[in-house]
Amino acid sequence: QVQLVESGGGLVQAGGSLRVSCAASGSTFSINVMAWYRQAPGTLRELVALITSHGSTNYTDSVKGRFTISRDNAKNTMYLQMNSLRPEDTAVYYCYAYRPGFGWYGGQGTQVTVSS
Numbered sequence: 001q002v003q004l005v006e007s008g009g010g011l012v013q014a015g016g017s018l019r020v021s022c023a024a025s026g027s028t029f030s031i032n033v034m035a036w037y038r039q040a041p042g043t044l045r046e047l048v049a050l051i052t053s054h055g056s057t058n059y060t061d062s063v064k065g066r067f068t069i070s071r072d073n074a075k076n077t078m079y080l081q082m083n084s085l086r087p088e089d090t091a092v093y094y095c096y097a098y099r100p101g102f103g104w105y106g107g108q109g110t111q112v113t114v115s116s
Contacts, residue, residue: 002026002105004095009110016085020110022078022095033098034071034078038091038112045094049080063089085114 008020024031035050049059049069057069066085071078078095092109099105 002028002031002097002099004097004105004107006093006095006107006110009093009112011113011115012085014085014087014114014116016114017081017083018085018112019082020080020093020112022080022097022107024076024078024097027099027102028076028097030099030102031076031097032100035096035098036069036078036080037094037096037106038089039094039109040088040091043091048093051078082112085112087114087116090114 003025005023006020012018032053033050036048037045038048039045047060048063049067051057051069051071066083068081090113092111094109095107097105
């Protein structure tokens with residue numbers, strides 16, 4: 001099993017920055033891909049960014065150039081640095097981790113609110 005705990009959400013003004021973190025515990029040694037998803041009220045959960053164990057990254061178009069995903073394998077922690085935040089970035093941000101042969105694990109989410 002893998003447990004994921006997100007932190008770092010909060011309220012920020014448009015144009016500001018925020019960093020959210022995801023701490024993994026349990027059977028972390030075989031985690032391959034980690035990802036951030038977000039879900040705003042009344043919308044489907046969407047992929048924001050993902051990172052492989054080798055550091056390859058991918059971003060949804062709306063956050064390219066503004067968000068940076070990273071991970072510290074020694075600390076079993078993943079980060080999402082969010083700059084130039086917009087009101088449309090307001091959502092609950094969820095951390096996910098994939099273990100080959102076991103599937104995806106998800107966290108409880110952290111609220112990010114961007115005021116205009």
